[in-house]
Amino acid sequence: MAQHPTAARHPTAQHPTALIAYATAAGSTAGIAERIAATLAEDGAEVTCRAVTDDLDPAGFDVVVVGSAVHSMAWLPPALAFLPKAAASGAPVWCFSVGGLASPDSGRVSRYLAAGELRRIETGFPHGFTPREHRLFTGVVDVTRSPLWGRVFYRLTGGSSGDHRDWAAVAAWARRIATAMHGKASAAGSATA
Numbered sequence: 001m002a003q004h005p006t007a008a009r010h011p012t013a014q015h016p017t018a019l020i021a022y023a024t025a026a027g028s029t030a031g032i033a034e035r036i037a038a039t040l041a042e043d044g045a046e047v048t049c050r051a052v053t054d055d056l057d058p059a060g061f062d063v064v065v066v067g068s069a070v071h072s073m074a075w076l077p078p079a080l081a082f083l084p085k086a087a088a089s090g091a092p093v094w095c096f097s098v099g100g101l102a103s104p105d106s107g108r109v110s111r112y113l114a115a116g117e118l119r120r121i122e123t124g125f126p127h128g129f130t131p132r133e134h135r136l137f138t139g140v141v142d143v144t145r146s147p148l149w150g151r152v153f154y155r156l157t158g159g160s161s162g163d164h165r166d167w168a169a170v171a172a173w174a175r176r177i178a179t180a181m182h183g184k185a186s187a188a189g190s191a192t193a
């Protein structure tokens, strides 16, 4: 997705601007980031969707979405290293994690496990940083690539290899971001009217 013009980077502008930044090991997080980007673009936002790199600059965007694959209950180092910059940008920061756990929408046990994993992941976030939301999505699971404890866990919880990405849930979450962006834009518009 192309870089947007700098002139569009203002919450009161016609098109709010969004940065979707992600870290992936095997690619499934990139697919989720792209779906979030596409949903925000369909909603009229100017969207930049990028893998996190050292020189990625979150300054000037109206909203920043940061996602990472989960390895050993933590984000990948590039995504963690990017979070302080995202927080310092002043934009609301929405976070998503992509792991092998079943979707929190799929039942009480899954919700409980997902909440625990999200809490554990957040212990690696910068001190004092609170994301606008932090959502867990299920990614593409290859049980054979997981560490031994992971293989045991998948076996005990009935998990299996495969592409478990829930595109409807991803799009629904992206629409929450879009709604919040519009709320911010209209609040800013009415404040300056």
Ligand SMILES: Cc1cc2nc3c(=O)[nH]c(=O)nc-3n(C[C@H](O)[C@H](O)[C@H](O)COP(=O)(O)O)c2cc1C
Residues within 6 Å of the ligand: 023, 024, 025, 026, 027, 028, 029, 030, 068, 069, 070, 071, 072, 073, 074, 098, 099, 100, 101, 117, 138, 139, 140, 141, 142, 145, 146, 147, 150
């Ligand atoms: C080495 C390794 C460790 C993993 N550890 C976890 C974990 O602690 N929790 C979890 O939910 N998923 C874990 N997973 C599953 C991945 O997060 C999942 O497959 C995800 O979709 C990978 O995203 P990616 O395709 O963007 O790399 C692990 C996978 C690997 C390969």
